[in-house]
Amino acid sequence: MAVEKKWHEKFIVDPLNKFANLRIIKSISGGIASGVNILLIGSILSIISILMSFIPGLKETEFSVKFFALKELVFGIVGVFFAYSIGAANAKYNKIDKQSVGFFAVIVYYIFMRPEFVINENGITLFQAEFSKFGTNGIFVSLVSGLWAGEITNFFKKHGWVMKSEGLPEIIQTWFDYLIAGTVVTLSAWAFTDLLNVDLFTIFSTILIPIIDIFSSFWGTLLLAASGPLLFYFGIHPLSVLYPVFAVYIAAAAHNADLLARGLAPTLANGFIINNYGTLLMINLGGAGSTLGLNIALLFSKSETHRKLGRLAILPGILNINEPLIFGLPIIFNPAFFIPYVIVPIINQAIAYFVLFFGWVRIPASLALSMHIPSVINAYILTEDYRAIFLVLILITLDALIWVPFLKTHARQQLIQETQKSN
Amino acid sequence: MTNILLVCQGGMSSSFLVKKIHEAFTKNQEEIQIISKASMEIVDYIDWADIILVSPSVLYAMDEIMEVCQEYGIIPILIPLELYGRMDGDAIRKLIVNS
Structure with missing residues (x-):
């Protein structure tokens, strides 16, 4: 079927299809689409909490307070999952191991979060970071984490910069394959945040305000x-x-x-x-x-x-x-x-x-x-x-x-x- | 048993169609397994699949789908717009059988 292309195909459809086919766009789309599925669990909890609100007197009980906290928790940690799902989607399009990349993306996300370790009076170390950083607020940091992990890993895999591990069982081989890439992903994210002193969360929340305003x-x-x-x-x-x-x-x-x-x-x-x-x-x-x-x-x-x-x-x-x-x-x-x-x-x-x-x-x-x-x-x-x-x-x-x-x-x-x- | 994988954008619209296609085969006493997935998940299921059906909604990714399928020696079948829209299980079954 050699049909001559109409104007709208040439000027609208083809460029947009090219855009949709860009690896980065596909990673973001695929990653957000599967990440949003996690919000479904929160949605179910929302429905339950709405139903609970119809029961008189239940709202003030301890049960209700605890349940509300659960809902907050589930919604509140979605950013980490988005990082994983965007990294995994990116890996899928690059045809490399998605679980490894997903894990790297989560590490990167945590590094970007710039947590502090605080030792409390009982000598127990606490992990301290603003809770909102775990959630949907950080969606753009999730994007960066996923793509950071995915693209660096892909670069190393495609250039064959991997540990040679012939003769080892396949599972161990996969890990060795990604060892160098994973280390570089981690170190580069750390250097970017802690050595160059860049706080992605603050940057994004600053530049996002005018963007959100426009959109x-x-x-x-x-x-x-x-x-x-x-x-x-x-x-x-x-x-x-x-x-x-x-x-x-x-x-x-x-x-x-x-x-x-x-x-x-x-x-x-x-x-x-x-x-x-x-x-x-x-x-x-x-x-x-x-x-x-x-x-x-x-x-x-x-x-x-x-x-x-x-x-x-x-x-x-x-x-x-x-x-x-x-x-x-x-x-x-x-x-x-x-x-x-x-x-x-x-x-x-x-x-x-x-x-x-x-x-x-x-x-x-x-x-x-x-x-x-x-x-x-x-x-x-x-x-x-x-x-x-x-x-x-x-x-x-x-x-x-x-x-x-x-x-x-x-x-x-x-x-x-x-x-x-x-x- | 033939394994059929139907892909669309998010694996949602195709999930309605798989039932119709399955019915069409069952009517003809032919046993198949058919599942629907998002097009990005082809790589995960291609080992399992014998036939790959593609929704017109992912026409934009057709080149890449072809590429992946070729590695496994499968020729993907693009479902025509009208058949997909009418969710015409019988016609799609014929399309599969004739190819």
């Missing part, structure tokens, strides 16, 4: 809301390109969670960021492009094909997976659906922004950031505010109504095509 601004987020569907429309899976951007929003979510843990109410006046990853997930109604409304409109369409696809896609759709619609309707490369597919998420985003801005719904401030929990439930988990559920339901209804006229035209065209074919 999480009203217009910045609208741009992101539009870019997901735009990418998918041109056949590029949004998650292959957008994860590095999501990292900024995840950091914004961590900022909110920190403030909430200090006992502040999630309002704009208290410094909470409206557009954080939680907000994005809350209005990620059915997947990139918020297609749940479309899915519901399909269920009620007059066209048999529409209804069939609607039924097929609804279960994945509820779990925010919309490939069946993107490829099945199809939306991808289909001019008939370009406008609603791009407009709907922009409208959702704008409405949600103002609703949160005026404080009609609490600003999401949770770290229970799971993409595949049904939106209606996720809205409550993220905000702990029942009004968020209404917001989601209203948006889905609105989205469905926007899609109806476009579906009608599409159904009519299909009917004409089918009759032409049968004639």
Whole structure:
């Protein structure tokens, strides 16, 4: 199939695919995607703690306090896992041992943390570092740790700078193989932090503030809301390109969670960021492009094909997976659906922004950031505010109504095509 | 027994499709094992797999997927958009059988 490339392939699809294929981008995407899965455990704990809050009198008990501490702990140490998963993902793309690289990444992360060893009055050595450094706050340090460990190890492996260990059992060989690289990874990270006296956590938290400000601004987020569907429309899976951007929003979510843990109410006046990853997930109604409304409109369409696809896609759709619609309707490369597919998420985003801005719904401030929990439930988990559920339901209804006229035209065209074919 | 590996971006959308494909084979009294994974995990499962199906959502990584598969002498099958979208297990089964 030697088809001449269209303009959009040459100027949009190809460069973006190249970008998505960069090893660093792939490592970040793959690493964050599997790291976020760890947040699922925290999400389950969040759900349990929400359920517990409905039981009167339980909140003040010791049990409840202990349980809350567990939740904080699980969310609080995610940064270390991100370092591991990004290192492991990088190793996978370099086709080297991912466990070794993952371990190195964790060592590097701990070195970057610059812990102090303090001997207490009983002579016991304590490991001292700010607890927030272990968590999602450090997501960019996790990125650096993972890539640091992965790329240095890869460099040594590819140049054959390894210990020769022929004749030894394979397991020991793997360790010897990575001994030199691992030592260099560790020493270089130490020299960078302790000899050059660089505190990555402070650097990132300083440069991140303006970056978060730009990305999480009203217009910045609208741009992101539009870019997901735009990418998918041109056949590029949004998650292959957008994860590095999501990292900024995840950091914004961590900022909110920190403030909430200090006992502040999630309002704009208290410094909470409206557009954080939680907000994005809350209005990620059915997947990139918020297609749940479309899915519901399909269920009620007059066209048999529409209804069939609607039924097929609804279960994945509820779990925010919309490939069946993107490829099945199809939306991808289909001019008939370009406008609603791009407009709907922009409208959702704008409405949600103002609703949160005026404080009609609490600003999401949770770290229970799971993409595949049904939106209606996720809205409550993220905000702990029942009004968020209404917001989601209203948006889905609105989205469905926007899609109806476009579906009608599409159904009519299909009917004409089918009759032409049968004639 | 034939082992089939289906990959997509995150291994999520494909997890819905594996059931349909498995059903299609069972209907024809053919026994297969099929699992879905993220495309980055191919290297971990390629030893196990006899056939590799690729979702159109990871078209961007096709060159690399080809490269990995070639090392193991497997020719990956790219599932056409419409079949993937309709989650058409029967048609995909035919695609596999005919290749």
